[in-house]
Amino acid sequence: MKAKHQRLILVIIALVAIVGAGLLAAWSLRNQANYFYLPEQMASAPPEVGQAVRLGGMVKAGSIKTEADGVTVNFLVTGNTADAIPVRYSGILPDLFVENSGVVAEGSLGPDGVFLATNLLAKHDENYVPKELEGMGTDQAAKMAAETTVGLK
Amino acid sequence: MIPEIGLAALWLAAALAVLQMVSGAFALKAAEGAVNPLAIYARPAAVVQAFLAVLAFLMLLWSFAITDLSIKLVASNSHSMKPLLYKLTGTWGNHEGSMLLWVGVLALSGGLLAGFEKRLPERTMGATLAVQGFVALGFYAFLLLSSNPFERLPVPAAEGTGLNPLLQDIGLAIHPPTLYAGYVGLSVAFSLAMGALLTNQVNPSFARVLRPWVLGAWVLLTFGITAGSYWAYYELGWGGWWFWDPVENASLMPWLAATALMHSVSVLAARDALRTWTIMLGVLAFSMSMLGTFLVRSGVLTSVHAFAVDPERGAFILGLLGLYIGGAFTIFALRAGAVAEGKRFAIASREGALVFNNVMLSAILAIVLLGTLYPLLTEVFDVRVSVGPPYFNPAGAIFAIPMLLVMAVGPLLRWKSDKPARLQFELALIAALVIGVIALVSFFGQFPLLPLLGLGLAAALAVAAFLPLRGRNLARVPVATWGMVLAHFGIAVSLFGMACEGAFSQERLAAVAPGGTEQIGDFAVTLESVTPVAGPNWTAIEARLAVSRDGGEPVILNPQARNFWSPPQSTSESALLTRWDGQLYAVIGNQAEDGRWQIRVWWKPFVTFIWYGGLLIALGGILAIAGRVKVDVKRRAAVTKGAERRADVEALDVASPVPAE
Numbered sequence: 001m002k003a004k005h006q007r008l009i010l011v012i013i014a015l016v017a018i019v020g021a022g023l024l025a026a027w028s029l030r031n032q033a034n035y036f037y038l039p040e041q042m043a044s045a046p047p048e049v050g051q052a053v054r055l056g057g058m059v060k061a062g063s064i065k066t067e068a069d070g071v072t073v074n075f076l077v078t079g080n081t082a083d084a085i086p087v088r089y090s091g092i093l094p095d096l097f098v099e100n101s102g103v104v105a106e107g108s109l110g111p112d113g114v115f116l117a118t119n120l121l122a123k124h125d126e127n128y129v130p131k132e133l134e135g136m137g138t139d140q141a142a143k144m145a146a147e148t149t150v151g152l153k
Numbered sequence: 154m155i156p157e158i159g160l161a162a163l164w165l166a167a168a169l170a171v172l173q174m175v176s177g178a179f180a181l182k183a184a185e186g187a188v189n190p191l192a193i194y195a196r197p198a199a200v201v202q203a204f205l206a207v208l209a210f211l212m213l214l215w216s217f218a219i220t221d222l223s224i225k226l227v228a229s230n231s232h233s234m235k236p237l238l239y240k241l242t243g244t245w246g247n248h249e250g251s252m253l254l255w256v257g258v259l260a261l262s263g264g265l266l267a268g269f270e271k272r273l274p275e276r277t278m279g280a281t282l283a284v285q286g287f288v289a290l291g292f293y294a295f296l297l298l299s300s301n302p303f304e305r306l307p308v309p310a311a312e313g314t315g316l317n318p319l320l321q322d323i324g325l326a327i328h329p330p331t332l333y334a335g336y337v338g339l340s341v342a343f344s345l346a347m348g349a350l351l352t353n354q355v356n357p358s359f360a361r362v363l364r365p366w367v368l369g370a371w372v373l374l375t376f377g378i379t380a381g382s383y384w385a386y387y388e389l390g391w392g393g394w395w396f397w398d399p400v401e402n403a404s405l406m407p408w409l410a411a412t413a414l415m416h417s418v419s420v421l422a423a424r425d426a427l428r429t430w431t432i433m434l435g436v437l438a439f440s441m442s443m444l445g446t447f448l449v450r451s452g453v454l455t456s457v458h459a460f461a462v463d464p465e466r467g468a469f470i471l472g473l474l475g476l477y478i479g480g481a482f483t484i485f486a487l488r489a490g491a492v493a494e495g496k497r498f499a500i501a502s503r504e505g506a507l508v509f510n511n512v513m514l515s516a517i518l519a520i521v522l523l524g525t526l527y528p529l530l531t532e533v534f535d536v537r538v539s540v541g542p543p544y545f546n547p548a549g550a551i552f553a554i555p556m557l558l559v560m561a562v563g564p565l566l567r568w569k570s571d572k573p574a575r576l577q578f579e580l581a582l583i584a585a586l587v588i589g590v591i592a593l594v595s596f597f598g599q600f601p602l603l604p605l606l607g608l609g610l611a612a613a614l615a616v617a618a619f620l621p622l623r624g625r626n627l628a629r630v631p632v633a634t635w636g637m638v639l640a641h642f643g644i645a646v647s648l649f650g651m652a653c654e655g656a657f658s659q660e661r662l663a664a665v666a667p668g669g670t671e672q673i674g675d676f677a678v679t680l681e682s683v684t685p686v687a688g689p690n691w692t693a694i695e696a697r698l699a700v701s702r703d704g705g706e707p708v709i710l711n712p713q714a715r716n717f718w719s720p721p722q723s724t725s726e727s728a729l730l731t732r733w734d735g736q737l738y739a740v741i742g743n744q745a746e747d748g749r750w751q752i753r754v755w756w757k758p759f760v761t762f763i764w765y766g767g768l769l770i771a772l773g774g775i776l777a778i779a780g781r782v783k784v785d786v787k788r789r790a791a792v793t794k795g796a797e798r799r800a801d802v803e804a805l806d807v808a809s810p811v812p813a814e
Binding site: 018026032035070 | 519
């Protein structure tokens, strides 16, 4: 009788801890998950200023400008529509960061409407493309898909 | 010819897995103590299967070594101009090859179990081998039906396409094989747990059989995760050592489950408590291994590490995953009630502390699992999210901090029941260290909360790790206890490194003209020149950085930006300057229009302690295995000696003249 009792208490404690972990996870995931925006989504329904989000699209041709300090770049990201979001980033650019190529910028929207990127994910290598860009539905996406399947079966 | 031998060996091994499964299952039909005539084939089947699977892997290794371009896998993943070492490591740098390695290790560990484990009752052994065969069969089917590594090309390729340059690194030579061996070592723990559950043999002698497998797998996982973390740190050039990337989480989750399992097996072996809990953790640990394989191999997750993307294969592994995990938990639910209750214990006892930490580890596992799967779940509803450090760090810490505090005290408690009052001095010391260090560090500046807590806990844990040795004759402390002390100390060392990296790292990013100097911390970094260089299969621009600390003798660092030509790709090779109190991490970027070069430099105090700690933890595990083996060998020797003496006595009895009646 008492033996059963102890096992029951152990099971209950374990369940409470695991369910607690699950609830905590669910709660903080809703607050901390980093949402993905396309440029047109960010233009029509922008996230709150300062909220960590990701912005994915194409680097607009001719838009990459380097500031005088040599490490800060400004560029425009476009999607399926004419909307273009200005992005500012300080740091070493990814190796394959070029105009007319896909990019995912991690960061947050500043009060002036400029997206302040803390990290840029460009095509990291031939086989990797930010997964979000697969759904872009433009000829560029098709081109990229062709590029990114090199060496894959 | 070579690949055909490999393929034939794989098919034969699959057939033997069926034999092992059926023959092992017949052992269950035998009565207690009796041997079923059909059950004797399980052990030899497992041993021969191990031989064949390893042979298949060696054949693939050979094909890569000679760059046999008539094999599709070699042609699409290797290149004749590659250095030999990377030709060999390229064998497991791709989907098919790494799955073959997985299966090879699986069969090898099954063979070792069948060949050398004689302590278990035959029925339990039969059931264990049947389960092991069943698991192996699924993965043979996966390999042979959907990812045949030996597939020939109709026309041999003229030249291979090469291996991803990020993978052309010594890190790839050691990281995946150790991780896989760890993952798959847990399959034996799984099979043993199922075997013991089916034959109702969940007892301390079963735990002693299980323990070396769990310890071994855990050591390999620890080592693999440590090596992988360091590899990502210097190879990816982002200056981070842990990214909460799904692929990293996939290796962390089995480690968390294995850590819990290892501790609960010890309780079962020493105290005959936590019987069902141990079985459940055994199932959970291998489930996490298979989930990890699924996440990495199916390409369902966005990840910089996932180099192979193939949803069809993903569906296959998902099916296997559902079959094994679902089956195991069904058997668990049906049979767990039949496992008798183990010995009881008070809340304030060593068992109590271990149970608490087991639960905390499981909670951290739940946090990591949910965070890893959440993006998949939301994607079903077309919402794309990513989950990163802002979630994992605080949510994990909520459970890690109480766990670390209990870990400091746990080894000091007595088995079964103890009075906390007995440990007044130790408790006060630990509390004083945590509070004292936090107060001291906050006195010098403003630091984020988690690194601050980490520093306090690290100091307390480092001292607490050695408290179990207090008042003992050090020469007589068992080797396994030294292992525990070392592993717990390693946690403190690692935590110290993480906290220092989080609190005190400095970063400098600037565009520098040749001859220009930047200051970071105590270091003056001068860009002397930038020159083009070439390697066997790449060209690069290389910066020459003269780094001098406090005006001392300058040291030259050479970070590179490399361009590989097959496959065409660029990588950033960081340059590291290691000192006893930290690392200087330098990366070269692009050239600005005005001719200046982007240089990024970090000074990371004590960052190396993260990996030193990891190595200490693994070493602790090795000592624990060595200690157990030593005790086991001693016991066996004693038994043999006793038997010999008895035989001698009997021989004497026979030889001595029988007194006449």
